[in-house]
Amino acid sequence: MQHLTIYSKQDVLQHTKTRRFETKLGECVQVIKNPADLDDSLQQTSARYVVVGVAESIGVRANLGVGGAETLWQHFLSSLLNFQSNDFLEGGEILVLGHFDFSDVADLIENSAQSLDEKTDAYRHAVNLVDDEVEQLVQIITQNKKLPIIIGGGQNNAYACIKGAAKGWFKNGAIPFAQINAINLDAYADYRPLEGRHNGNAFRYAEEDGYLEKYCVIGLHENQIQQNVWMDIVNNPFVDCITFEDIFLHEKRTFEEAISHATDFTIDTLCGIELDLCAVEGALTCNGSASGVSVNQARQYINLTALDSQPAYLHISEGAVQTNDGRVATTTGQLVAYLATDFVKAVQQGYH
Numbered sequence: 001m002q003h004l005t006i007y008s009k010q011d012v013l014q015h016t017k018t019r020r021f022e023t024k025l026g027e028c029v030q031v032i033k034n035p036a037d038l039d040d041s042l043q044q045t046s047a048r049y050v051v052v053g054v055a056e057s058i059g060v061r062a063n064l065g066v067g068g069a070e071t072l073w074q075h076f077l078s079s080l081l082n083f084q085s086n087d088f089l090e091g092g093e094i095l096v097l098g099h100f101d102f103s104d105v106a107d108l109i110e111n112s113a114q115s116l117d118e119k120t121d122a123y124r125h126a127v128n129l130v131d132d133e134v135e136q137l138v139q140i141i142t143q144n145k146k147l148p149i150i151i152g153g154g155q156n157n158a159y160a161c162i163k164g165a166a167k168g169w170f171k172n173g174a175i176p177f178a179q180i181n182a183i184n185l186d187a188y189a190d191y192r193p194l195e196g197r198h199n200g201n202a203f204r205y206a207e208e209d210g211y212l213e214k215y216c217v218i219g220l221h222e223n224q225i226q227q228n229v230w231m232d233i234v235n236n237p238f239v240d241c242i243t244f245e246d247i248f249l250h251e252k253r254t255f256e257e258a259i260s261h262a263t264d265f266t267i268d269t270l271c272g273i274e275l276d277l278c279a280v281e282g283a284l285t286c287n288g289s290a291s292g293v294s295v296n297q298a299r300q301y302i303n304l305t306a307l308d309s310q311p312a313y314l315h316i317s318e319g320a321v322q323t324n325d326g327r328v329a330t331t332t333g334q335l336v337a338y339l340a341t342d343f344v345k346a347v348q349q350g351y352h
Helices: 008-016 039-044 068-082 101-114 118-141 157-171 202-208 228-232 244-248 255-265 294-306 332-350
Strands: 005-006 049-055 094-101 145-153 182-186 212-221 239-245 273-278 311-317
Touching: 005 157, 039 118, 039 202, 049 068, 049 118, 068 094, 068 228, 068 332, 094 118, 101 118, 101 157, 118 145, 118 157, 145 157, 145 212, 145 332, 157 202, 157 273, 157 311, 182 255, 182 294, 202 212, 212 244, 212 255, 228 239, 239 244, 239 255, 239 273, 244 255, 255 294, 273 294, 294 311, 311 332
Parallel strands: 049 094, 049 145, 145 311, 182 212, 182 273, 212 239, 273 311
Antiparallel strands: 005 094
16 A cells, blocks of 8 residues: 555644644544554554545546546545534544555656547556555455545545455454445446446446445436446346436435435445535535535435444545636535544444
8 A cells, every 4th residue: 555644643633723622633533553554553443433535536537537536635634633522523433544645646647648548548547556555445444343434536436445345344254245235425326337447437346346236326317327327227126226306306205215215225234335525516526516415415314324224434535625627615625524524423323
């Protein structure tokens, strides 16, 4: 994991603005005590949740998208660490491990590729490197019976989260096979064909490789689903979806009923909880969000899935603070920090 930076307590405190008569999460969260032995450090920590950043847009660029997902992590981290430590969330149950930085890989591609096709092929090849490193860390976290909270990067990282979590939870005996389910709040299915890795086909690859059993998408936009992918979904008994239009236009189900359907569909084993910020109206992402669920509905989704499923991990993707085409939204990091803490509080409440 050559692209992983592991944080010390001093690294965490540098992002924490301390004040008299207050205690911030940054003062309470745990860190890895022995970076040379991650496995042992995770065995020894009392924290149940391990937060990791993935600062990359490689998977987005591999799908001909606009970069910027690498900008989320630092803003998220500052927001998270400066939340108040209190009876609702004390902070000691969270370990902030560090983040991946793949900027050297992206820079090499940008400076070396001679054409768009060459650049796209290079990015798709580079996603395999991202997959390998993120998967390895997620496996180490989960085999020690900790819940990973993976923040940032493209939705391509869902593949590494699923594969790493399936292997890790299987290794510690929590599941009988290295295979888990996933629920995704997303405008897109991210179930495109096996054409080389990118942010639009993580779940297809995870299923093809045998690590994903059941998959349910909530809020899929009818205008964004390719016909061939739609036919693959409706003909696969292990894949289900509830479109945004069926929830909010045709009112066939309420949003809460859609979430309940998804958790019922995936309740038979551990389940990855995915949230692509493209599903949230107004959130800054590489694709934009002209229509979508509200911020409060996104928070409700996190709360209800964490309460009513058997969480294997949380992965929040595609958010940006600044995109390569010049759009800026400084609140994206705080939004994702709210979602992450909502997850911790809900799991604590249900204590699966």
